[in-house]
Amino acid sequence: MQEEWNDTTAVAPTADGGPAAEPPTDDAADRPALYGRKVMSFVRRSARLDERLQRAWDTYADRYLLDVAAGEGSLAVRDDVRIDAAYVNDTWGNGHPLIIEIGSGQGENIVAAAEAHPELNFLALEVYDPGVAHTLLLAGKRDLNNLRIAQVNAPELIAACTDGALAEVWTFFPDPWPKMRHHKRRIVQAELAADVHRALVPGGAWRIATDIEDYALHVHEVMDGLDGFANAGGVTVSLPTEHVGKGNAEDAAGLPHADFTESERFDGRVLTNFEKKGLAAGRVIHDFTYRTVSAE
Incomplete structure (x- = not known):
C-alpha cells in the first residue's frame, strides 16, 4: 500500500541497519535492473511495536508465523523450503486450495477472506513488523485455523512454490514507486509473473489492484502480452500511453490515451x-x- 508500503521486495538496508542509500541514477540508466544486487520493491525500516502489537506477536506468532526465513531478521527464504501439497497438508492440516496475498499490509483483507472462506487456505506475505503483528492480532481474535503469515521476500517465496501449488495470488495496492527512476522496483514484473504462472493451477488467477493510474499502465505493459496469461477483465478504461512520475504526474491528462481492458472490483476484497x-x-x-x- 502506498501509505504503509505493503509491497514485499527492497533495497537492502545498510550494514548498520540504517536506511538504504538512494539508488544511482544517470550513470546507471543503461544497467540491467539487477546490476550488482537485487532490486527490491520495498525499503525495510525498523518500527518498534507498541504494547498491544508486541503482546499479539508474543501470543500468536507460534501459531500463525511460518518458520521459512533463512535466519533471524532475514527476509530471505531458506533454500530447503518448498511449498507443495505435502507442505500444505503439514501446515494447514488439509489439502484445501491455497491463496497467497503479496503485501498483506495490516491484514484486513486476508483475515476477512479467511474468515469468510474456511474451505480455503490463506498465506499472508508481509515484511513490516507492525503489519505482521496486526495480522497476528486479527487472526488470533477470530481464532482462524486457515491462515498463516510469512515475513519474507515475496518473490523468493513464490519461487519456492512448486508447479500448481497455488489457487490464486493477490497483490492489492502495491507500493507505486512514483519516481520514474524507481519504476523498475515495482513488484509486478515479468520475472515474478513467470514464477506466479508456474505456481498457479491451470485457470488460477493473479489478482492485482492499484489506485495509481501510472501503475495501471505498468501492469498492462508487463502482463497483457505475456504468454500463458489471459486478461479476464470485461471493463474498458482509458489510460495515458506514456509514463509519468512523481514530478510530472499532473501532465497525464494531456498525454495520448488508449483503451485497456480491466476487471470489475473483486468481490473478495x-x-x-x-x-x-x-x-x-x-x-x-x-x-x-x-x-x-x-x-x-
Missing part, C-alpha cells in the same frame, strides 16, 4: 481503510484478473 482514503482523494481503483491459460 474488503473495503479497507487504505482503499477508502484513495477513493476519498478522488483516485480511481484499477482491478485486474489474469488467468493462466495453456500455451498454444
Whole structure:
C-alpha cells in the first residue's frame, strides 16, 4: 500500500541497519535492473511495536508465523523450503486450495477472506513488523485455523512454490514507486509473473489492484502480452500511453490515451481503510484478473 508500503521486495538496508542509500541514477540508466544486487520493491525500516502489537506477536506468532526465513531478521527464504501439497497438508492440516496475498499490509483483507472462506487456505506475505503483528492480532481474535503469515521476500517465496501449488495470488495496492527512476522496483514484473504462472493451477488467477493510474499502465505493459496469461477483465478504461512520475504526474491528462481492458472490483476484497482514503482523494481503483491459460 502506498501509505504503509505493503509491497514485499527492497533495497537492502545498510550494514548498520540504517536506511538504504538512494539508488544511482544517470550513470546507471543503461544497467540491467539487477546490476550488482537485487532490486527490491520495498525499503525495510525498523518500527518498534507498541504494547498491544508486541503482546499479539508474543501470543500468536507460534501459531500463525511460518518458520521459512533463512535466519533471524532475514527476509530471505531458506533454500530447503518448498511449498507443495505435502507442505500444505503439514501446515494447514488439509489439502484445501491455497491463496497467497503479496503485501498483506495490516491484514484486513486476508483475515476477512479467511474468515469468510474456511474451505480455503490463506498465506499472508508481509515484511513490516507492525503489519505482521496486526495480522497476528486479527487472526488470533477470530481464532482462524486457515491462515498463516510469512515475513519474507515475496518473490523468493513464490519461487519456492512448486508447479500448481497455488489457487490464486493477490497483490492489492502495491507500493507505486512514483519516481520514474524507481519504476523498475515495482513488484509486478515479468520475472515474478513467470514464477506466479508456474505456481498457479491451470485457470488460477493473479489478482492485482492499484489506485495509481501510472501503475495501471505498468501492469498492462508487463502482463497483457505475456504468454500463458489471459486478461479476464470485461471493463474498458482509458489510460495515458506514456509514463509519468512523481514530478510530472499532473501532465497525464494531456498525454495520448488508449483503451485497456480491466476487471470489475473483486468481490473478495474488503473495503479497507487504505482503499477508502484513495477513493476519498478522488483516485480511481484499477482491478485486474489474469488467468493462466495453456500455451498454444
